[in-house]
Amino acid sequence: MKRPLADLLSYLIRRPSPPPSPSPPPEEMAEKQKRKHSGWKCMPYIIGNETFEKLAGAGLLANFTVYLVSEFHMEQVKAANVVNIFFGTTNFAPLIGAFLSDAYAGRFNTLAFSSVISFLGMLTLTLSAAVPQLRPPRCSSPAANSVPCPTPSGLHLGVLYLSMALLVVGAGGIRPCSLPFGVDQFDRTSEKDREGLKRFFNWYYFTSTLALFIAMTVMVYVQNSISWSIGFGIPTSLMLLALILFFLGTPLYVHVPPNGSVFSGIAQVFVAAFHNRRLPLPSSTAALYNPISHDDRYVTPLPLTHSFTFLTKAAILSPSIGLPPSSWRLCTLQQVEEVKCLIRIVPIWASGIICFVALGQQWTFAVLQSLKMNRHLGPHFKIPPGSVGTIAMLGLTFFIPVYDMVIVPVARRITKLEGGITLLQRQGVGLLISILSMVAAAMVEKKRREKSLEGVAISVLWLMPPLLVMGVAEAFNGVGQIEFYNRQFPEHMQTLAGSLFFCSLAGASYLSSLLISVVRKATDGGGRRSWLEDDIDKGRLDYFYYLIAGMGVVNLIYFVICASFYRYKGVEEVKVVKEGGGDGDIEVCKVVKSGEL
Numbered sequence: 001m002k003r004p005l006a007d008l009l010s011y012l013i014r015r016p017s018p019p020p021s022p023s024p025p026p027e028e029m030a031e032k033q034k035r036k037h038s039g040w041k042c043m044p045y046i047i048g049n050e051t052f053e054k055l056a057g058a059g060l061l062a063n064f065t066v067y068l069v070s071e072f073h074m075e076q077v078k079a080a081n082v083v084n085i086f087f088g089t090t091n092f093a094p095l096i097g098a099f100l101s102d103a104y105a106g107r108f109n110t111l112a113f114s115s116v117i118s119f120l121g122m123l124t125l126t127l128s129a130a131v132p133q134l135r136p137p138r139c140s141s142p143a144a145n146s147v148p149c150p151t152p153s154g155l156h157l158g159v160l161y162l163s164m165a166l167l168v169v170g171a172g173g174i175r176p177c178s179l180p181f182g183v184d185q186f187d188r189t190s191e192k193d194r195e196g197l198k199r200f201f202n203w204y205y206f207t208s209t210l211a212l213f214i215a216m217t218v219m220v221y222v223q224n225s226i227s228w229s230i231g232f233g234i235p236t237s238l239m240l241l242a243l244i245l246f247f248l249g250t251p252l253y254v255h256v257p258p259n260g261s262v263f264s265g266i267a268q269v270f271v272a273a274f275h276n277r278r279l280p281l282p283s284s285t286a287a288l289y290n291p292i293s294h295d296d297r298y299v300t301p302l303p304l305t306h307s308f309t310f311l312t313k314a315a316i317l318s319p320s321i322g323l324p325p326s327s328w329r330l331c332t333l334q335q336v337e338e339v340k341c342l343i344r345i346v347p348i349w350a351s352g353i354i355c356f357v358a359l360g361q362q363w364t365f366a367v368l369q370s371l372k373m374n375r376h377l378g379p380h381f382k383i384p385p386g387s388v389g390t391i392a393m394l395g396l397t398f399f400i401p402v403y404d405m406v407i408v409p410v411a412r413r414i415t416k417l418e419g420g421i422t423l424l425q426r427q428g429v430g431l432l433i434s435i436l437s438m439v440a441a442a443m444v445e446k447k448r449r450e451k452s453l454e455g456v457a458i459s460v461l462w463l464m465p466p467l468l469v470m471g472v473a474e475a476f477n478g479v480g481q482i483e484f485y486n487r488q489f490p491e492h493m494q495t496l497a498g499s500l501f502f503c504s505l506a507g508a509s510y511l512s513s514l515l516i517s518v519v520r521k522a523t524d525g526g527g528r529r530s531w532l533e534d535d536i537d538k539g540r541l542d543y544f545y546y547l548i549a550g551m552g553v554v555n556l557i558y559f560v561i562c563a564s565f566y567r568y569k570g571v572e573e574v575k576v577v578k579e580g581g582g583d584g585d586i587e588v589c590k591v592v593k594s595g596e597l
Contacts, residue, residue: 042185045249050178051211052242053115057171058215059235060122063223065367066385071129071228072160073136073149075534077520080364081513086164087360088509091502093172098499101173103261107181108253110173115243118170122236124163130229134159176499184256216390224384262493265331269339272314272331279316281309288315289325290333302337302490307344307567311336338490341569345488347562349500352427354555355477356508357515358434358548362441362470363389364512366463368536369445372452373460383460391464395471396479403475423484424563430477431559435552437473441466442545452537488569519544 064086068079101110128134135156139149152160215235223231282288285304304312314331367385375383411420421429444462451458482501489497516532523540524530533539 042249042252043182045245045252046178046182046185049115049242049246050182052238052245053118053174053178055211055215055219056122056235056239056242057118057167058212059219059238060125060167060232062216062387062389063220063231063384065364066224066371067129067228071135072152072156073139074152076368076536077516077532077534080368081516083364084360084509084513084516086168086509088506088513089168090171090506091504091509092506093168094176094502095496095499097172097174098176098496099261099263101177102258103264104258106255106258107177107184108255110177111181111246114170114173114177115239115246117166118174119236119239119243121163121166121168121170122232122239124159124166126229126232126236128156128159128163129232175502181253184254185252213390213393216393217387220384220387225382262496265335266339266342268327269311269314269331269336271328273311273336275329276313276316276318277310279313279318281312282316285333287317288312288333289317289330290315302334302341302569304333305337305340305567308340311339338493341488341490342493344566345485345500348424348427348484348559348566349481349504350507351431351555351559351562352477352481352504353507353511354548354552355431355434355473356505357512358438358552359392359470359474359478360505360508360512361545361548362437362467363392365536365541366467369448369463369541370460372457372537373448373462374457375460388460388463388467391467392471392474395468396475397471399472399475400479423480423487423568424566426480427477427484428556428559428563430473430475430480431552431556433469433473433476435549435556437466437469438545438549438552440469442542442549445542445545449537449540449542490569515548519547 065079065083068074068082069076072079074082097110097114101107105113136150136152219231219235222234288304315333315336317330366388370383370385370388375385377383408420412418415421419426444466448458448462481504485497485500520530520532523532523543529538529540531540531543
């Protein structure tokens, strides 16, 4: 049976088959002989480390909002803000981690250091739950509300924020390096290792998804129903096991040294273009610096494009540059075109942030809504608030096979496109569905609030429709973004591509936090209550959802405009020229090859 999500994940690293090229120099062949790829022998250690790390991290953080409200006695809106900022910083950190790994430390050293730091962060958070002196005292009468709950002291917040800081540093190194480090263990020139690499992608995604689901169900249940210290202690112990597994495989690993950061190459193109700004553009690529590379990363050559022509000047050969040329005065044509790809992607990337704002707000506030709803399933089982978000995960998981096996074949017959619809169309559909999900969430919240004010707690299953729809939106836009970045980013920028996706999540978290603060301040006063009161029954969360839906409409219009101007990587351009000189001239379309300007 096909595994569409695993195949999609493989785009993150998988390279296209290399074109025929001259044999590498003898010294490069000698260097390759020194590397002994252990391939699948390393996978129990790498996959085991990743699985337990995912299980540990998700097990600690899936229920984080509830922990801050119930154990640290934070106001609900403040807790939501803290979680948004924390998740935003956690998702932004991989961009820094990718830079440090590529430029200085290498993937193994980055993973080793980050895993230890992540374990220390989990241990600190577990201690805050296990040691009474490290958290505020329990409320004496939580039901009566006659005595306010004690607020956390400086020591309590210091321990909490220290654990969060350590977890941010750990995630910054683990997330961008874990999958590429696994790929480093395979020799992609070997047929056997290429087959093993496909199995690696399948197992990597399967175990990660399984770990996430267990964390959001079993771990959350233990935290809510048994003990926070035990619920945090189990993931921390699993992270220690992940560390042990990772270091046990050290003798088998291939250690690829850092080869410089892509950020330096991007900066070089802009600097060289500025230095050469007065040079005229040549009429042929023969005057551009385009050497043959023996890169074993299977970089696909990019044709010359006619957008952002000021950057093309960075590759102009000129006697004034000198020999050997400096990388800050002369760049390759390939390097220039890769930067152009990145510039084209950024406006599309920005449009995905609002979609994740909608997803994040439903995820966060669904936890708070569920606290006011009937969470019983039968007489003996009560759904933990932190597990409500798994509904969106189920929507994503079950829709992907339907999309792959039903929707794509039908669309393919209509559009004649291999994927049924284009990468940009898939993202646009996701943006539209996310708007519909927010409207549905607002309608459900209006009904929940009205019934709650009447003293009736409606079933938590009312949250299922909007969350399921949001899962479908993520299947279109979120997964579509990953595929878009993989296909449109140059091959050796794949680490940056993965980091950019996490930056979307980070931008959404920061924007969510800002939005909550602005809305709360703007709607409070003049005898009115804020839309986002600590007691959501007294606020108007449904109005807040409608606001996000309105932002989604504006964002969709912006996306359509950006998508209409986007040019896919590697597509050759077409110019319309006139032949002849008199009346009745005929317009002829000519394909501009990569050797013409």
